[in-house]
Amino acid sequence: MTQKRPLYQAIRSAIEGRIMSGALRPGDRIPFEHELMAEYGCSRMTVNKALSALASAGLIARQRRRGSFVTRPRIHMAALQIPDIREEIEKRGHVYGLRLVGRSVHPANSAEAGLLRLPAGRELLALRCVHLADRRPYAVEARLINLAAVPEAREADFAATPPGSWLLAHVPWTEAEHRITAAAAGDAAGLLDLGADRPCLVLERWTWREAEAITYVRTVFDGESFDLTARFASQGAREQVFGG
Amino acid sequence: MTQKRPLYQAIRSAIEGRIMSGALRPGDRIPFEHELMAEYGCSRMTVNKALSALASAGLIARQRRRGSFVTRPRIHMAALQIPDIREEIEKRGHVYGLRLVGRSVHPANSAEAGLLRLPAGRELLALRCVHLADRRPYAVEARLINLAAVPEAREADFAATPPGSWLLAHVPWTEAEHRITAAAAGDAAGLLDLGADRPCLVLERWTWREAEAITYVRTVFDGESFDLTARFASQGAREQVFGG
DNA sequence: CGGCTGGAAATGTCTATACATTTGTCGACA
DNA sequence: TGTCGACAAATGTATAGACATTTCCAGCCG
Numbered sequence: 001m002t003q004k005r006p007l008y009q010a011i012r013s014a015i016e017g018r019i020m021s022g023a024l025r026p027g028d029r030i031p032f033e034h035e036l037m038a039e040y041g042c043s044r045m046t047v048n049k050a051l052s053a054l055a056s057a058g059l060i061a062r063q064r065r066r067g068s069f070v071t072r073p074r075i076h077m078a079a080l081q082i083p084d085i086r087e088e089i090e091k092r093g094h095v096y097g098l099r100l101v102g103r104s105v106h107p108a109n110s111a112e113a114g115l116l117r118l119p120a121g122r123e124l125l126a127l128r129c130v131h132l133a134d135r136r137p138y139a140v141e142a143r144l145i146n147l148a149a150v151p152e153a154r155e156a157d158f159a160a161t162p163p164g165s166w167l168l169a170h171v172p173w174t175e176a177e178h179r180i181t182a183a184a185a186g187d188a189a190g191l192l193d194l195g196a197d198r199p200c201l202v203l204e205r206w207t208w209r210e211a212e213a214i215t216y217v218r219t220v221f222d223g224e225s226f227d228l229t230a231r232f233a234s235q236g237a238r239e240q241v242f243g244g
Numbered sequence: 245m246t247q248k249r250p251l252y253q254a255i256r257s258a259i260e261g262r263i264m265s266g267a268l269r270p271g272d273r274i275p276f277e278h279e280l281m282a283e284y285g286c287s288r289m290t291v292n293k294a295l296s297a298l299a300s301a302g303l304i305a306r307q308r309r310r311g312s313f314v315t316r317p318r319i320h321m322a323a324l325q326i327p328d329i330r331e332e333i334e335k336r337g338h339v340y341g342l343r344l345v346g347r348s349v350h351p352a353n354s355a356e357a358g359l360l361r362l363p364a365g366r367e368l369l370a371l372r373c374v375h376l377a378d379r380r381p382y383a384v385e386a387r388l389i390n391l392a393a394v395p396e397a398r399e400a401d402f403a404a405t406p407p408g409s410w411l412l413a414h415v416p417w418t419e420a421e422h423r424i425t426a427a428a429a430g431d432a433a434g435l436l437d438l439g440a441d442r443p444c445l446v447l448e449r450w451t452w453r454e455a456e457a458i459t460y461v462r463t464v465f466d467g468e469s470f471d472l473t474a475r476f477a478s479q480g481a482r483e484q485v486f487g488g
Numbered sequence: 489c490g491g492c493t494g495g496a497a498a499t500g501t502c503t504a505t506a507c508a509t510t511t512g513t514c515g516a517c518a
Numbered sequence: 519t520g521t522c523g524a525c526a527a528a529t530g531t532a533t534a535g536a537c538a539t540t541t542c543c544a545g546c547c548g
Contacts, residue, residue, distance in 0.1 A: 022416045064540045065498045182426035182445040182467030199443035201426040223426030308510040
């Protein structure tokens with residue numbers, strides 16, 4: 001019955017199993033490295049590799065001198081995959097369409113500067129567009145691009161390529177922040193063909209490259225026909241879905 | 245200028261930096277282990293630890309005999325941390341309160357059975373409660389618990405302990421699914437002290453242990469005063485925030 | 489009784505080496 | 519010329535040992 005897989009993985013999943021099954025409960029101490037060495041008849045490095053992997057997966061916490069403890073799964077962590085809107089629509093078998101309803105190049109006013117966390121006056125490209133699925137409005141996007149960081153954006157044809165796809169393909173980023181809120185359709189109501197008080201899901205994203213702001217985008221989806229879902233295992237490998 | 249941190253981390257972040265900065269582009273081969281050994285004057289195990297970490301973070305892909313390559317796909321992935329509501333409120337320095345407004349034990353009707361993906365007729369514990377921050381309504385929670393999976397829940401005092409905290413502490417889970425939508429306050433309006441058409445963020449969660457459904461919960465937050473945020477690096481280690 | 493100190497126990501890092509496994513390459517041979 | 523096989527190159531796994539670091543604890547000294 002010996003698996004052909006590596007020993008350190010066998011050790012890892014044996015402990016993982018004891019945690020998942022409830023035999024080891026949050027807060028319990030798992031055996032010391034030297035105990036596992038004896039149990040599996042292997043060297044300490046092998047045990048260490050297994051435990052380090054469990055620790056980096058967040059299943060256990062290791063403390064010098066005290067030992068390793070099963071972590072309390074207090075925090076639920078969902079990995080939300082937020083792919084390109086165009087890809088998402090096409091994956092569902094709909095025809096993607098894009099309508100550019102506004103484009104301007106101007107120095108950042110104070111509100112825009114605050115959003116991008118830049119000094120006012122920097123030159124920005126402001127875009128406003130509607131993503132269409134089978135010719136029907138799917139989402140409204142308002143975007144600011146820092147032209148100092150992405151000068152090529154000035155020449156790009158955003159009536160043909162969605163700004164998000166273009167940026168993903170052209171600009172490497174190092175950090176991003178998402179914010180998800182609910183709000184009334186408001187300004188976007190007309191473009192989405194909804195009532196102004198219709199509840200909408202609003203997804204905002206800030207993207208940086210090192211310390212430099214690249215772009216800010218605010219996307220508004222109809223709450224009734226759009227959702228974000230994430231399915232995942234309690235620890236370890238996760239599989240994600242994005243819904244619409 | 246030599247950092248005091250471990251060598252394998254220094255190697256890891258040096259390569260990570262070359263990838264992030266664009267010096268190494270997707271598809272490029274990174275130096276072989278023996279080259280890095282020479283560059284850093286260390287043993288192969290140390291280099292291997294650094295590269296294995298990069299591989300498990302998804303930054304590089306390793307292939308026998310061919311070498312290690314920078315991975316291409318850069319999907320946007322946000323790790324949303326969704327912790328316990330009580331902890332979240334207390335972390336902000338508010339006083340947590342709980343008001344249980346409904347409790348019943350009954351066989352699942354067809355709607356409930358569908359939500360939990362169970363056959364109808366299974367015995368359920370249905371709860372409805374309001375989470376309070378400084379005595380003001382913060383969120384409305386409607387929950388179904390599969391009593392076959394969690395018989396102890398029948399005796400638990402959910403007027404004192406929030407159901408989510410109780411379940412997290414008592415029941416190990418293996419799989420979960422989240423769904424985030426926007427909707428009008430509707431039924432929850434009275435309990436949240438809002439107008440019925442106020443946009444709200446709705447968080448639904450299904451939890452399983454192996455194949456057995458444990459619980460379904462639907463939590464409604466006021467959209468104006470609540471948001472979910474996630475900050476993260478483009479690959480690798482992430483730091484998360486949850487907002488309210 | 490209280491504070492300091494030193495040893496011991498556990499994890500953290502690292503070395504030098506060994507053999508296994510996979511796969512590209514090149515040469516021998518038909 | 520084409521194919522098969524041996525070799526070499528790279529990663530994958532594992533060992534046994536060493537020293538560093540952190541922290542608990544007991545025992546010494548005031």
